[in-house]
């Protein structure tokens with residue numbers, strides 16, 4: 143099938159889904175608390191006793207049943223439900239994104255600059271309505287590229303399989319959120335490309351070559367942002383290339399994701415609570431964790447200083463931890479911009 147046609151169909155289906163959801167939920171929208179407030183209240187109430195949240199949040203996978211009707215019948219090929227598989231590659235980040243958006247009043251407006259106002263509004267609405275399968279479909283159809291996941295029709299069901307890497311499925315699709323730019327000038331007047339500009343969409347930090355003491359993560363971040371002088375790599379040029387300080391293209395983003403896949407657990411013995419990024423202070427909000435044996439991702443985040451662990455596969459999938467988690471199986475660290483004083 144023509145993939146363009148297929149994705150247009152998806153987009154239309156998504157719009158219908160959201161319309162249906164919004165139509166149905168007027169009745170139940172009496173709920174006064176957001177999911178975030180519910181979680182926060184549950185932390186306050188059960189610090190000692192039962193450590194799990196009172197209901198499942200964003201369970202692994204998902205089934206969306208398409209209501210029978212003229213629209214479903216006219217749909218070619220015909221499928222009556224959508225099955226989602228291996229969603230842990232987006233689940234943890236969706237949970238973190240939700241917590242971040244609810245953490246500060248100004249964040250939804252700020253994140254909307256990158257991800258779109260409609261997306262942010264629908265995302266918050268669906269999360270607060272506990273409509274978790276639709277939230278995942280919103281991410282898949284609105285943010286992911288068709289080639290980033292597998293889909294097939296199987297016995298009248300559309301099956302979408304998100305098996306893979308969470309940075310491919312999530313971090314890559316955050317538009318220009320973390321885009322930075324760095325200029326450089328070569329000292330050699332005859333350099334074939336004297337002035338250059340480098341744009342990077344991700345914050346790439348590499349583990350140190352030798353193991354020095356101190357804050358390795360901050361050191362690696364500094365290395366990414368700081369000015370530096372290196373030998374020019376243009377062919378036939380022996381000049382020195384001076385790089386300016388790297389800056390965010392659209393100002394300091396509300397949150398950043400550091401990809402920690404290349405870091406070994408001994409390098410992660412110390413994870414800083416505060417991080418200085420391009421003259422702005424960020425604080426640790428959460429992390430995603432990767433279990434290699436099970437090829438499974440989970441997430442940890444904090445609310446009001448209490449750490450929670452989210453794992454979509456567990457029955458009680460959101461639990462309160464009695465101390466900050468061990469960050470030994472890190473896939474990413476997530477920092478939010480701290481309030482400026």
Ligand SMILES: [Zn+2]
Pocket residue numbers: 328329330333334335336374375376379380381382383
């Ligand atoms: Zn040069």
